[in-house]
């Protein structure tokens with residue numbers, strides 16, 4: 302007898318697909334706010350995977366990844382259970398904001414509590430209704446506002462299965478990233494769930510390449526864990542993923558306007574000029590020098606800086622040239 306699968310008080314039987322609106326809170330005017338969750342349960346047993354997006358409400362590429370993923374015919378052939386949560390932070394999403402109405406960051410509020418603040422309650426609800434029901438998870442993010450991220454996986458690679466899934470996702474760069482306190486990743490790992498974090502593009506935008514790589518990556522992970530037949534999603538030609546364990550931000554040496562001479566995916570050497578900062582009436586230009594060798598995996602998209610502002614995010618690799626070649630196949634925005 303298959304185990305009863307329950308989300309938001311609803312029972313989902315083998316072979317059933319249901320959208321469940323999980324009640325989150327009442328707004329000031331008593332409007333009820335729900336978190337929509339779609340559960341696709343196969344007749345055949347298998348892994349239980351959640352895919353979530355917009356934990357930071359303004360990071361919307363993942364919302365589109367989930368929408369496109371569900372349109373794929375192959376989703377009808379899954380084994381096990383797929384739970385998608387396109388908008389976790391429903392408050393932030395409607396306000397085009399990263400945060401909750403009390404300015405709390407949901408991804409610093411896990412595992413949360415039933416009696417806590419709004420953020421804490423939402424985190425607790427996501428943990429008990431979604432994470433606890435699953436064996437694996439993919440959580441999707443983007444850069445912050447005015448910050449573009451190369452499509453990349455961030456995961457704790459000490460765990461062998463997490464490492465295998467990170468490489469299977471199929472984006473060129475995988476960051477071995479330490480857990481942040483009170484993040485979803487930390488809370489899920491404590492519950493012995495295998496979880497990946499996908500980052501791509503920037504907040505409040507649809508970045509086409511980041512969305513496409515996200516859809517492909519989810520399908521590849523689903524194949525890898527046995528939800529979909531092997532090779533349901535063919536790997537790209539020459540596809541390879543490279544691991545970076547150290548990243549560093551190159552910061553503005555001066556306040557002013559910025560002209561960049563490097564873009565995402567470019568390799569840089571320590572001491573190399575990556576851009577210039579200057580004042581609006583200034584003849585003098587201050588060079589921005591990289592203090593690290595590696596590959597640019599993220600950058601600021603706004604040409605205004607204060608001294609010390611982060612401009613380029615550089616990841617270090619044993620062979621930057623190979624990583625650069627792998628990234629060149631992507632059609633990036635910056």
Ligand SMILES: [Zn+2]
Pocket residue numbers: 356357360441442443
């Ligand atoms: Zn985020």
